[in-house]
Amino acid sequence: MAETTYLIAKRFNFKIFGQVQGVGFRPFVYKIADELNLYGFIKNSENGVELELEGQILQIEEFISILNSPRLPPLAQIDKIETLEIKAISSKKFEIIHSTANTKNSKVALVVPDIAICKDCLKDSSTSKNSKYYDYFSTTCTNCGPRYSIIKTVPYDRENTSMSKFKMCDSCEEEYTNPLNRRYHAQPISCNDCGPTLTKSIKLTAEHIKNGKIVAMKGLGGFHIVCDSTNDKVIEKLRQHKNRPTKPLAIMCKNLEQVKLLALASTKEKELLGSKEAPIVILKKSLDASLKISKSVAPNIDRIGCFLPYTALHHLLFKELKNPIVATSANLSSEPIIIDAQDIKEKLPFVDFVLDFDRDIINGVDDSLVQVVAGNTQILRLSRGYAPKVIKLPFKSEKKILAVGANAKNAIAFVIEDSIIISPHIGDLGSLKAFEFFQRTIETFKRFYDFEPDVIVHDMHPNYETTKWAKEQGKELIEVQHHLAHIYACKAEFGLSKDYLGFSFDGTGYGNDGKLWGGEIFVGDERKYTFKPLKLLGGEKAIKEPRRVALSMLFDKYSLDEVLALDAEVVKSFKANEIKILHQSYTKNLNAPQTSSVGRLFDAMASFLNLLQFQSYEGEAGLICEQNYNSEITQSFEYKIVDGIIDIEYDFFDKELVSKFINTLVKIVLDISKQMNMEVILSGGVFQNKTLLELVASVLIKENIKHYYQQETVINDGGIALGQAYYKFIT
Numbered sequence: 001m002a003e004t005t006y007l008i009a010k011r012f013n014f015k016i017f018g019q020v021q022g023v024g025f026r027p028f029v030y031k032i033a034d035e036l037n038l039y040g041f042i043k044n045s046e047n048g049v050e051l052e053l054e055g056q057i058l059q060i061e062e063f064i065s066i067l068n069s070p071r072l073p074p075l076a077q078i079d080k081i082e083t084l085e086i087k088a089i090s091s092k093k094f095e096i097i098h099s100t101a102n103t104k105n106s107k108v109a110l111v112v113p114d115i116a117i118c119k120d121c122l123k124d125s126s127t128s129k130n131s132k133y134y135d136y137f138s139t140t141c142t143n144c145g146p147r148y149s150i151i152k153t154v155p156y157d158r159e160n161t162s163m164s165k166f167k168m169c170d171s172c173e174e175e176y177t178n179p180l181n182r183r184y185h186a187q188p189i190s191c192n193d194c195g196p197t198l199t200k201s202i203k204l205t206a207e208h209i210k211n212g213k214i215v216a217m218k219g220l221g222g223f224h225i226v227c228d229s230t231n232d233k234v235i236e237k238l239r240q241h242k243n244r245p246t247k248p249l250a251i252m253c254k255n256l257e258q259v260k261l262l263a264l265a266s267t268k269e270k271e272l273l274g275s276k277e278a279p280i281v282i283l284k285k286s287l288d289a290s291l292k293i294s295k296s297v298a299p300n301i302d303r304i305g306c307f308l309p310y311t312a313l314h315h316l317l318f319k320e321l322k323n324p325i326v327a328t329s330a331n332l333s334s335e336p337i338i339i340d341a342q343d344i345k346e347k348l349p350f351v352d353f354v355l356d357f358d359r360d361i362i363n364g365v366d367d368s369l370v371q372v373v374a375g376n377t378q379i380l381r382l383s384r385g386y387a388p389k390v391i392k393l394p395f396k397s398e399k400k401i402l403a404v405g406a407n408a409k410n411a412i413a414f415v416i417e418d419s420i421i422i423s424p425h426i427g428d429l430g431s432l433k434a435f436e437f438f439q440r441t442i443e444t445f446k447r448f449y450d451f452e453p454d455v456i457v458h459d460m461h462p463n464y465e466t467t468k469w470a471k472e473q474g475k476e477l478i479e480v481q482h483h484l485a486h487i488y489a490c491k492a493e494f495g496l497s498k499d500y501l502g503f504s505f506d507g508t509g510y511g512n513d514g515k516l517w518g519g520e521i522f523v524g525d526e527r528k529y530t531f532k533p534l535k536l537l538g539g540e541k542a543i544k545e546p547r548r549v550a551l552s553m554l555f556d557k558y559s560l561d562e563v564l565a566l567d568a569e570v571v572k573s574f575k576a577n578e579i580k581i582l583h584q585s586y587t588k589n590l591n592a593p594q595t596s597s598v599g600r601l602f603d604a605m606a607s608f609l610n611l612l613q614f615q616s617y618e619g620e621a622g623l624i625c626e627q628n629y630n631s632e633i634t635q636s637f638e639y640k641i642v643d644g645i646i647d648i649e650y651d652f653f654d655k656e657l658v659s660k661f662i663n664t665l666v667k668i669v670l671d672i673s674k675q676m677n678m679e680v681i682l683s684g685g686v687f688q689n690k691t692l693l694e695l696v697a698s699v700l701i702k703e704n705i706k707h708y709y710q711q712e713t714v715i716n717d718g719g720i721a722l723g724q725a726y727y728k729f730i731t
């Protein structure tokens, strides 16, 4: 008792920076202030929130410690707190001040990604029979649900989202305005009485799935094409219509237990599956997976992509279903994800049944795709849940920069002050629709961040749509070589600035010399080593037909007659006449561009072993090589480096070709790393090869060589924009 008389109220001003707007941070602070008898106010500020707290110092210290505890709302993220003691003014209450004046200027008042339904909302919609949200397909709160996909413009208020047309009922309104409620200022708040409605019943949808129909179902960022994963016939039908013979289809499982029946999942992989981002996680199939779901889901490979329900709608659907479902993005190949039911009818007429609802999707966003490599997350597609993603820089940029990325797996990046903001996955820009989506995304981000670029960074490839677009904008331009951009993407993620030994193993990209690069080793920004080039017989066609790459490697070593006489499957896969024509193209360099791509070497290995002569999707050869890697084989091929060119002495007819080839790549990375005595960066699409990356990482660890590879950002061409943005920064 006596003690309290000595305690004098203190007052502090706090400026908190980070992801603290529109994520339930202010009500969270309100609640804590209430618990701790602290008075004052909180309001949104330009780049975060500002608050003043008055009360006993012990309570204020307790408040600070709670900010650093797991009690923080799941979507909130504090980057920095500035504290200043000010004069106490004997406040007697705590209030949330609603200021809209500043928010428009808040340049990095982060637009938050869409988040999977939280446990509390799941309980409300699935099990709490008395809840007004019971059975409601669009149950959300401040801690979960749609964000990016429903925002038209900032600030993130209901009237700026596609929820604006739904008037809240009294009960929702009460929750929305009560700072102690979980749904306080949750913009998409709605219930069975006042929210969006489904066009068909969930039960009927489930019946169609069970009956072997192809169903299109609206989700957070677009439509999914859904069907029963155990039904061979419907999957074959889907594959035929989508002209997608073997590319694996993702599987949505009822719960983690169901995933475990199909695949092996480590602790880390299980965490990812159940995370608030809820990505598709690529897992190793269990041995009897093919007994539980159709073999056609992911034919010829030992991996399977699984994800868990991430909206109330998905969970309610699974109440009616026993089997896992195929759930793949609804689109035409090389077009963006469909967000409008009308497009389903026009573009995917084979769909039997459509489940739609009347909340519009403003910004299409695909499912994210991840795998675990050497115990670390590797993001292969940065999209729903993860993007827009912010990478913090250690300093502020004076210029506003737009990086337009690559032509495949496109994403864009913006530099504003001390942040690089990466857009969700846009996709391959191989169609007009896709290119429109690219332009639309640029416009969306310009609007969100009140942004007009001073500088545009682009790839060197003169024929990339992104390059052509950049050149039309009348802005200061900077071009960055594709494989160097891969290295810079890694530097950006880890905030690196000095010179590194960078291994950029990739598909093909345009090089400084106008040739196609793809197996480049940089010291700082200088390319020091490259792989001996091979010829792509027939140009683009050689990417679809690994056998053409293999054949050109045979032509490097043997005469035409010798090749024709070889008893090799790759040779037998051609007609003799075709080989003669391709030999002409080889010797005369007709439609036979050279490339140093490591990705193409993997294609050739798969062809020599007759594992794959034609590839129906990008990376298929690499996946098949991985599953034929034999860890008991320790030998590798000899190689030499002459004038910076790495020349491997293959034995094309060795039955352990793949294992020895992968071991050779590992040895090359190790030998050069030891020799150069520098810290190492590994980037480029080839490092999605889990077997290769794990082997390389383990030998580098053994030799104590510090090395980096991307985890939170994309190691394939989805990361090019990030590298381009960061390149401008550092140089």
Ligand SMILES: [Zn+2]
Pocket (backbone or CB within 6 Å): 117, 118, 119, 120, 121, 122, 139, 140, 141, 142, 143, 144, 145
């Ligand atoms: Zn929730």
Ligand SMILES: [Zn+2]
Pocket (backbone or CB within 6 Å): 168, 169, 170, 171, 172, 173, 190, 191, 192, 193, 194, 195
């Ligand atoms: Zn309501």
Ligand SMILES: [Zn+2]
Pocket (backbone or CB within 6 Å): 482, 486, 506, 507, 508, 509, 684, 685, 716, 717
């Ligand atoms: Zn690339």
